[in-house]
Amino acid sequence: MVVEQTKQKGAVVDLRGSTPRVSVADDRAVAFVDLAAENRVLERQLTAAIAGVVERGDFVLGSAVTRFEQEFAAFCEVEHAVGVDSGFSALELLIRAYGIGPGDEVITAANTFMATVGAIQLAGATPVLVDADPLTLNLDPRRVEAVITPRTRGMIPVHLYGQPAEMDPLRVIADRHRLVVIEDACQAHGARYKGRRAGSLGDAAAFSFYPAKNLGAFGDGGMAVTNDAEVADRLRLLRNLGSRVKYHHEVTGFNHRLDSLHAAVLSVKLPHLDSNNQLRRQAAATYFDLLQDLPIELPPVVGDTETVYHLFVIRTDRRRELIEHLSEQRIGVGIHYPIPPHLQPAFPGLGDRGDFPVTETQADRILSLPMHPGLSFADVAWVSQAITEFFERR
Numbered sequence: 001m002v003v004e005q006t007k008q009k010g011a012v013v014d015l016r017g018s019t020p021r022v023s024v025a026d027d028r029a030v031a032f033v034d035l036a037a038e039n040r041v042l043e044r045q046l047t048a049a050i051a052g053v054v055e056r057g058d059f060v061l062g063s064a065v066t067r068f069e070q071e072f073a074a075f076c077e078v079e080h081a082v083g084v085d086s087g088f089s090a091l092e093l094l095i096r097a098y099g100i101g102p103g104d105e106v107i108t109a110a111n112t113f114m115a116t117v118g119a120i121q122l123a124g125a126t127p128v129l130v131d132a133d134p135l136t137l138n139l140d141p142r143r144v145e146a147v148i149t150p151r152t153r154g155m156i157p158v159h160l161y162g163q164p165a166e167m168d169p170l171r172v173i174a175d176r177h178r179l180v181v182i183e184d185a186c187q188a189h190g191a192r193y194k195g196r197r198a199g200s201l202g203d204a205a206a207f208s209f210y211p212a213k214n215l216g217a218f219g220d221g222g223m224a225v226t227n228d229a230e231v232a233d234r235l236r237l238l239r240n241l242g243s244r245v246k247y248h249h250e251v252t253g254f255n256h257r258l259d260s261l262h263a264a265v266l267s268v269k270l271p272h273l274d275s276n277n278q279l280r281r282q283a284a285a286t287y288f289d290l291l292q293d294l295p296i297e298l299p300p301v302v303g304d305t306e307t308v309y310h311l312f313v314i315r316t317d318r319r320r321e322l323i324e325h326l327s328e329q330r331i332g333v334g335i336h337y338p339i340p341p342h343l344q345p346a347f348p349g350l351g352d353r354g355d356f357p358v359t360e361t362q363a364d365r366i367l368s369l370p371m372h373p374g375l376s377f378a379d380v381a382w383v384s385q386a387i388t389e390f391f392e393r394r
């Protein structure tokens with residue numbers, strides 16, 4: 001008999017038979033994400049890195065920023081990385097750096113977080129949405145050419161949930177119509193498409209270091225990456241008040257700089273990103289094992305891509321009841337996202353109900369299960385058992 005006693009709240013996993021059964025103390029809970037646990041492991045290095053910035057006093061665009069930019073560019077297998085204050089800013093400044101603005105159209109996914117659409121709008125351009133592929137829930141390349149007009153200047157595919165978008169067919173279309181391709185890689189740090197890193201697949205890419213992302217700062221942060229030296233140079237101007245030399249302003253810029261404190265923290269965390277993503281994939285593999293026979297849809301398995309499971313999203317028509325059931329067991333879940341951008345009051349004119357049927361239908365069915373590198377086998381087994389019980393009982 002194999003019984004594994006985990007350290008977490010007295011959970012006992014019985015590994016006899018094909019489906020592990022979990023019995024636990026009444027106080028067991030599984031968090032949706034667990035940032036404290038992730039940081040505890042690196043506490044000493046994180047504290048030292050922060051102390052270093054405090055000692056140097058170079059809080060704004062200090063040496064920690066330059067260093068992290070170089071490290072992150074190398075990680076993404078690109079030439080240039082420019083640290084900014086959020087993923088939203090990375091997207092907005094990239095659009096501006098390519099000279100895209102009023103009168104221009106930018107194509108993006110109907111199924112995305114509001115920031116992708118918001119950045120296009122804030123840069124003065126017009127977002128044009130394309131519905132999702134029903135399997136991957138990413139922007140469907142088959143629907144792109146139908147919305148291209150003489151005003152279309154760019155395309156922002158989103159690697160949603162950590163699953164790379166179908167970049168090859170998108171590149172072909174972009175080249176045919178001379179469009180700039182900016183990846184929204186804000187959920188895909190470390191993902192690969194045909195062996196290549198997210199961030200190196202388009203002309204440029206935007207990353208977010210919001211704390212709950214696969215690589216997270218101690219607050220807001222972001223990065224724009226590209227192989228184009230001119231674009232990188234414009235990004236540096238735009239993020240820093242249009243200034244190269246202090247008090248000399250070449251263009252109207254913004255204050256969108258990455259703080260040195262965040263950069264120092266991110267330098268400590270970056271070397272662990274690949275192994276943390278591997279832990280996410282292990283947790284996902286366990287979910288796949290334990291949930292495969294249930295009447296739910298599991299995340300897509302797409303050949304020649306390496307997803308990083310920023311989120312583990314299942315689909316069910318009985319979402320409301322299932323959320324209730326899981327909440328009773330103190331299992332943290334989320335919905336990413338309950339209302340698509342075109343149905344938000346913030347974005348009138350992007351489309352009516354019924355215009356993006358895949359996105360709209362799936363918005364009512366998607367459910368994000370607990371997913372983070374600290375998730376133990378027992379945690380995943382416990383969540384899976386709770387879901388199994390729900391479908392067996394009713």
Ligand SMILES: *Cc1c(COP(=O)(O)O)cnc(C)c1O
Binds near residue numbers: 158160208209220
């Ligand atoms: C998080 C996220 C963003 C924005 O990043 P922030 O750092 O929160 O501004 C943009 N797009 C997607 C898909 C995201 O998940």
